[in-house]
Amino acid sequence: MQVSYNFDEVVDRRDTGSLKWHYSDDTIPLWVADMDFKAAPPILNAIEQAVQHGILGYTKPTKALYDAIINWHGSRYDLALNQENILFSPGVVPSLALMMNVFTDIGDAVLVNAPIYTPFMSKVEQNGRTLITSSLQESEDKYRLNLVDIEAKIIEHNVKLYLLCNPHNPGGRVWTPDELNALLTICKKHDVAIVSDEIHQDLTLSGHTFTPFLTLAAGYEHKVVSLTSMTKTFNIAGIKGSMIFAKDAALIQKISQQQQLNDEYELNLFAYTAMRSAYSEGSEWLSQALEYIEGNINLTMQYFAEHLPKIKVMRPEASYLIWLDCAAYSQDDQQLYNALRAARVELNAGIKYGEEGHSKMRLNVACPRAVLVEGLNRIHHAFSTI
Numbered sequence: 001m002q003v004s005y006n007f008d009e010v011v012d013r014r015d016t017g018s019l020k021w022h023y024s025d026d027t028i029p030l031w032v033a034d035m036d037f038k039a040a041p042p043i044l045n046a047i048e049q050a051v052q053h054g055i056l057g058y059t060k061p062t063k064a065l066y067d068a069i070i071n072w073h074g075s076r077y078d079l080a081l082n083q084e085n086i087l088f089s090p091g092v093v094p095s096l097a098l099m100m101n102v103f104t105d106i107g108d109a110v111l112v113n114a115p116i117y118t119p120f121m122s123k124v125e126q127n128g129r130t131l132i133t134s135s136l137q138e139s140e141d142k143y144r145l146n147l148v149d150i151e152a153k154i155i156e157h158n159v160k161l162y163l164l165c166n167p168h169n170p171g172g173r174v175w176t177p178d179e180l181n182a183l184l185t186i187c188k189k190h191d192v193a194i195v196s197d198e199i200h201q202d203l204t205l206s207g208h209t210f211t212p213f214l215t216l217a218a219g220y221e222h223k224v225v226s227l228t229s230m231t232k233t234f235n236i237a238g239i240k241g242s243m244i245f246a247k248d249a250a251l252i253q254k255i256s257q258q259q260q261l262n263d264e265y266e267l268n269l270f271a272y273t274a275m276r277s278a279y280s281e282g283s284e285w286l287s288q289a290l291e292y293i294e295g296n297i298n299l300t301m302q303y304f305a306e307h308l309p310k311i312k313v314m315r316p317e318a319s320y321l322i323w324l325d326c327a328a329y330s331q332d333d334q335q336l337y338n339a340l341r342a343a344r345v346e347l348n349a350g351i352k353y354g355e356e357g358h359s360k361m362r363l364n365v366a367c368p369r370a371v372l373v374e375g376l377n378r379i380h381h382a383f384s385t386i
Helices: 041-053 062-079 093-102 117-124 147-157 179-189 249-262 269-281 283-307 335-344 371-383
Strands: 086-089 111-116 130-135 137-139 142-144 160-163 193-197 225-230 244-245 312-314 320-326 360-364
Touching: 041 269, 062 086, 062 269, 086 093, 086 249, 093 117, 093 160, 093 193, 093 225, 093 244, 093 249, 111 117, 111 147, 117 130, 117 160, 130 147, 137 283, 147 160, 147 179, 160 179, 179 193, 283 312, 283 320, 335 360, 335 371
Parallel strands: 111 130, 111 160, 160 193, 193 225
Antiparallel strands: 086 244, 137 142, 225 244, 312 320, 320 360
16 A cells, blocks of 8 residues: 655754754745655664664675665666675765865866856865866756867866766756767767766656766776765755765776775765665655655746746756746845845855856755745745845
């Protein structure tokens, strides 16, 4: 019998140490990328069983965990993995930093597409590499890759590493096989390594198909790495854990050796437990969550069309994050942010994602519908004051 999950339930997260709900007033947070839904009961039950066992000792990944990861990615994405292709990491962002040392030296150029999730830029610069950006082009209300500019930047700056975000954050694009193959062709031509952050892969929405970069990389697998995690998919970001996938044995060994330097290759008991349960028992929860999220996206699109039609809304192809162009209201990023905060609603300021995020905001709709409607009403009020 199929279990029905209640995503309308409002769970009070204030005074829990929540990053998202840290306010002392009644601000509605529609910003940082976690969901206001309880995690899937099978995951919670698995963690509870681990606690009830009573011994929380050193833990290593089990065959059941590897099998769950392999089966999930094979059945959903036709990505053939074996245990030797999988490494564990505390998170995708630490893995991005790790890849600087795997593929580049101090001063080398690293290319990203902007706007982009902030750590793509900050980790490049913090690790002493040269950040090169290629602006995404907006066409037909979605972002597209500027392949001509990408290749020109690679040649001009002797780029060594390309950091890809697929699905894209904040724009929500799920890059097509044709787009990915075009990128691969350029990178192969100029001997550029590719690291693909695929953490939002499981949040791909109806009508779109996610393609893991590794499924296209035959013959170039010594230069391609994918990063992913169960944390965004199943709303368990407070349990740190992610995976690194690579198909080339020498590359896996090099990554593993780099991890050994900082002793960052193990997860904790709860991360391993949650990951195994998520990939072996979480499918139905995810299916229902995605259906609910799509309902929230539809509601949001309709709300802006009716009440704030001057805001350009980029409908996501994956995730619960919606990219808003607010330039019709203000060209002052701080003014936009301040108006929303004054209305006691918080979004992510687009300018944090690079200069291409000027006059834009990122909206998180993964919350109970009643909370979303109140947040949208506050956004409406905020723009009425500008």
